[in-house]
Amino acid sequence: MQGRTSLEKAQDLLLNTTPVLDIVQVRLESALGRIIAEDICADSPLPGQDQSAVDGYALGSPQAAVNDRFRLISGFKLGRVPTAALKPEEAVGIATGGILPKGCRAVVPHEKSAINGSELQVLEVLKPGQNVKRAGEDYTRGEVLVTAKTRLGPGHIALLAAYGVEKVEVSETPRVGVFSLGSNVVPWQAPLHTGQTRDSNAPMLCALVQGNGGLVTEVHWATGRDGAEITAALADMLRRVDLMICTGGSYLHGASEIQRLMESIGAQSLYWDVPVQPGSHTGAARSGSRLLFALSGNPAACFVGYHLFVAPVLRALGGEKPLPEGISARCSNGFPKAAGSRRLVRGYAQYTPYGWEVEVLPGQKPSMIRSLVDCNALIDIPAGHPPVEPGKDVSIILL
Amino acid sequence: MQGRTSLEKAQDLLLNTTPVLDIVQVRLESALGRIIAEDICADSPLPGQDQSAVDGYALGSPQAAVNDRFRLISGFKLGRVPTAALKPEEAVGIATGGILPKGCRAVVPHEKSAINGSELQVLEVLKPGQNVKRAGEDYTRGEVLVTAKTRLGPGHIALLAAYGVEKVEVSETPRVGVFSLGSNVVPWQAPLHTGQTRDSNAPMLCALVQGNGGLVTEVHWATGRDGAEITAALADMLRRVDLMICTGGSYLHGASEIQRLMESIGAQSLYWDVPVQPGSHTGAARSGSRLLFALSGNPAACFVGYHLFVAPVLRALGGEKPLPEGISARCSNGFPKAAGSRRLVRGYAQYTPYGWEVEVLPGQKPSMIRSLVDCNALIDIPAGHPPVEPGKDVSIILL
Numbered sequence: 001m002q003g004r005t006s007l008e009k010a011q012d013l014l015l016n017t018t019p020v021l022d023i024v025q026v027r028l029e030s031a032l033g034r035i036i037a038e039d040i041c042a043d044s045p046l047p048g049q050d051q052s053a054v055d056g057y058a059l060g061s062p063q064a065a066v067n068d069r070f071r072l073i074s075g076f077k078l079g080r081v082p083t084a085a086l087k088p089e090e091a092v093g094i095a096t097g098g099i100l101p102k103g104c105r106a107v108v109p110h111e112k113s114a115i116n117g118s119e120l121q122v123l124e125v126l127k128p129g130q131n132v133k134r135a136g137e138d139y140t141r142g143e144v145l146v147t148a149k150t151r152l153g154p155g156h157i158a159l160l161a162a163y164g165v166e167k168v169e170v171s172e173t174p175r176v177g178v179f180s181l182g183s184n185v186v187p188w189q190a191p192l193h194t195g196q197t198r199d200s201n202a203p204m205l206c207a208l209v210q211g212n213g214g215l216v217t218e219v220h221w222a223t224g225r226d227g228a229e230i231t232a233a234l235a236d237m238l239r240r241v242d243l244m245i246c247t248g249g250s251y252l253h254g255a256s257e258i259q260r261l262m263e264s265i266g267a268q269s270l271y272w273d274v275p276v277q278p279g280s281h282t283g284a285a286r287s288g289s290r291l292l293f294a295l296s297g298n299p300a301a302c303f304v305g306y307h308l309f310v311a312p313v314l315r316a317l318g319g320e321k322p323l324p325e326g327i328s329a330r331c332s333n334g335f336p337k338a339a340g341s342r343r344l345v346r347g348y349a350q351y352t353p354y355g356w357e358v359e360v361l362p363g364q365k366p367s368m369i370r371s372l373v374d375c376n377a378l379i380d381i382p383a384g385h386p387p388v389e390p391g392k393d394v395s396i397i398l399l
Numbered sequence: 400m401q402g403r404t405s406l407e408k409a410q411d412l413l414l415n416t417t418p419v420l421d422i423v424q425v426r427l428e429s430a431l432g433r434i435i436a437e438d439i440c441a442d443s444p445l446p447g448q449d450q451s452a453v454d455g456y457a458l459g460s461p462q463a464a465v466n467d468r469f470r471l472i473s474g475f476k477l478g479r480v481p482t483a484a485l486k487p488e489e490a491v492g493i494a495t496g497g498i499l500p501k502g503c504r505a506v507v508p509h510e511k512s513a514i515n516g517s518e519l520q521v522l523e524v525l526k527p528g529q530n531v532k533r534a535g536e537d538y539t540r541g542e543v544l545v546t547a548k549t550r551l552g553p554g555h556i557a558l559l560a561a562y563g564v565e566k567v568e569v570s571e572t573p574r575v576g577v578f579s580l581g582s583n584v585v586p587w588q589a590p591l592h593t594g595q596t597r598d599s600n601a602p603m604l605c606a607l608v609q610g611n612g613g614l615v616t617e618v619h620w621a622t623g624r625d626g627a628e629i630t631a632a633l634a635d636m637l638r639r640v641d642l643m644i645c646t647g648g649s650y651l652h653g654a655s656e657i658q659r660l661m662e663s664i665g666a667q668s669l670y671w672d673v674p675v676q677p678g679s680h681t682g683a684a685r686s687g688s689r690l691l692f693a694l695s696g697n698p699a700a701c702f703v704g705y706h707l708f709v710a711p712v713l714r715a716l717g718g719e720k721p722l723p724e725g726i727s728a729r730c731s732n733g734f735p736k737a738a739g740s741r742r743l744v745r746g747y748a749q750y751t752p753y754g755w756e757v758e759v760l761p762g763q764k765p766s767m768i769r770s771l772v773d774c775n776a777l778i779d780i781p782a783g784h785p786p787v788e789p790g791k792d793v794s795i796i797l798l
Binding site for chain 2: 028029032046047048049051053055081096097098099137138139153154155156157158159161162163164165166182183184188189192194197199200201202203204206207208210211248250297298299303327328351353356363365366367368369370372373374375
């Protein structure tokens with residue numbers, strides 16, 4: 001058994017063992033939130049040609065003064081390529097996105113013009129290039145549009161669509177397996193007998209994993225299975241997932257049931273026991289490129305453990321900063337207990353005109369769910385810290 | 400045609416016309432991010448009985464001093480209901496979540512105890528109730544667990560699972576239709592002819608809507624359809640969606656093509672023309688409880704218009720604060736143009752030890768996509784404001 005590992009050291013060990021995911025092709029319209037696996041470069045300038053930026057009139061001169069008059073020619077249709085060049089005294093109707101005819105270097109918007117028969121009168125001063133989108137002004141040919149390892153957001157989708165990209169190569173969604181080891185814990189939908197506890201951790205972990213771009217592909221419960229069956233089920237599941245989260249299990253006289261189980265299926269310990277409250281009896285192991293996490297069966301400890309150990313790995317897989325930096329916040333209501341170990345208190349943080357403010361949520365026992373419901377921040381109280389008085393500054397990790 | 404409507408007035412008009420969504424039943428494991436339609440109350444206390452909070456030994460006395468000794472009895476199994484009461488001198492092994500036998504009001508954790516044969520020695524001082532989860536300490540019977548109109552997060556899922564909730568009633572996901580009216584705009588996957596523009600707005604809107612808990616269920620393009628066909632397609636789509644977003648369309652001499660189309664299908668104008676840059680030629684109409692939005696065809700104006708007008712409605716449907724409050728941020732690089740109308744500049748905001756800092760992103764023309772790619776904030780510059788100098792404070796809306 002290894003000694004206690006600091007939180008930072010444990011996180012380091014995990015981030016050095018990031019699972020390798022397969023690459024898969026998806027259609028652009030299904031790519032939101034996926035991690036692109038390749039750099040995509042511009043194969044042409046954007047826009048491709050000089051275009052009008054407004055609905056109005058293309059002018060045959062590069063500029064105009066108020067009351068300048070132009071002869072209006074017709075026969076210009078949006079979506080058609082203009083063939084004839086405009087003469088300096090001519091103007092032609094054009095819509096936003098219309099390709100400019102040769103000879104045109106400025107466009108007057110319709111609302112800044114007046115028409116008398118076939119004569120167009122300009123009502124404002126126009127500078128050369130005004131209301132013109134120049135070819136390549138947004139992106140130039142060869143420029144990198146999206147770099148590999150980026151999680152695709154709406155702006156990336158828009159940009160790739162503008163380039164006609166139909167499919168992109170992305171990392172496979174991380175598959176996560178959950179194994180609940182508590183011998184009195186039953187699936188939450190099952191009939192409950194006295195002495196049994198409904199498993200709220202598995203559905204909570206499904207939701208948390210989904211929020212970090214992963215997918216819980218299977219959930220197992222140890223209840224009613226003997227040791228050999230549990231070991232076989234764990235080994236079997238490990239072949240099908242990228243990450244495995246075990247919750248609960250006994251921890252008697254320094255011997256962790258999960259640690260023993262993980263070792264029995266050939267996984268190598270990364271760390272065991274991290275001095276944090278709640279959930280110090282936590283650990284992780286690796287098996288090839290797969291990671292196995294041991295989290296507490298207590299709901300709040302499971303929640304905190306997920307955010308401290310599992311979420312950073314999922315974020316790293318998405319090319320994101322794995323560990324959000326702690327920020328300073330005013331703790332409005334304080335926390336009455338002195339910290340033995342480093343303590344992660346569940347809070348609700350809000351940004352106010354005076355900076356960040358965090359409220360300690362009620363129900364802070366590790367076994368209670370209440371503090372999780374509105375939790376959007378962990379208050380990080382150092383080991384040995386005295387009680388936090390109301391109004392004092394604390395360090396928070398925004399979730 | 401109505402006159403110009405302020406942004407706040409337009410948002411008010413929209414929020415007074417929130418669509419009514421159907422109610423549907425979903426399984427709890429599929430309920431993440433959905434809006435619950437009912438209050439759910441606790442039908443029992445949580446936990447249901449006094450339980451052990453640790454793996455350890457239930458003691459026959461309510462407290463203990465260091466070196467107190469107890470006679471260890473056996474035959475106690477997790478998940479079974481204890482029948483015999485503990486005598487004051489007795490102790491019995493118990494796991495986390497195990498129901499306490501009668502006579503027990505404290506539990507010693509295994510790591511704070513030592514065993515010699517059938518004798519248990521306590522190694523720390525124990526107070527009455529220590530390491531005991533009292534029945535109802537997390538939630539009491541009849542308490543509201545989740546209130547109607549809440550968007551369900553991982554904590555709600557955990558809590559409802561702890562109560563064995565299998566299915567919940569939620570609002571139907573808002574169905575959104577997108578109609579691209581630009582006559583030279585083609586679907587982004589289609590072959591592109593010179594003079595045509597690929598539609599990046601529809602896929603961007605699909606992604607944005609998904610981020611606000613809605614779903615774009617259909618997308619249409621006007622290209623190649625005549626006026627009657629477009630009107631028929633719009634009217635047809637309106638029967639199948641809760642919100643409709645039209646993008647682009649001509650706007651010549653004060654006449655908006657979208658406004659005319661919306662009126663032709665019997666929708667009533669809510670507002671037209673809002674003095675904001677980019678995208679002032681915007682409007683909305685209602686048809687029964689359905690909302691129709693007219694957004695610019697320019698990508699950046701479409702993006703800004705979505706966040707100013709559509710997102711608040713989707714958030715309101717989710718019981719969330721529809722309009723995020725503006726917060727103050729230091730603008731690191733400034734913005735060189737004076738604002739005519741109120742201007743929404745795309746920025747990238749970060750929280751630093753000195754407060755919020757925002758960077759004006761490159762590519763701020765309404766026709767350009769570049770500023771959208773990393774945009775996480777809109778910088779809200781009042782009408783008539785001079786250029787923003789680097790380092791000055793601005794108001795930002797976090798997206």
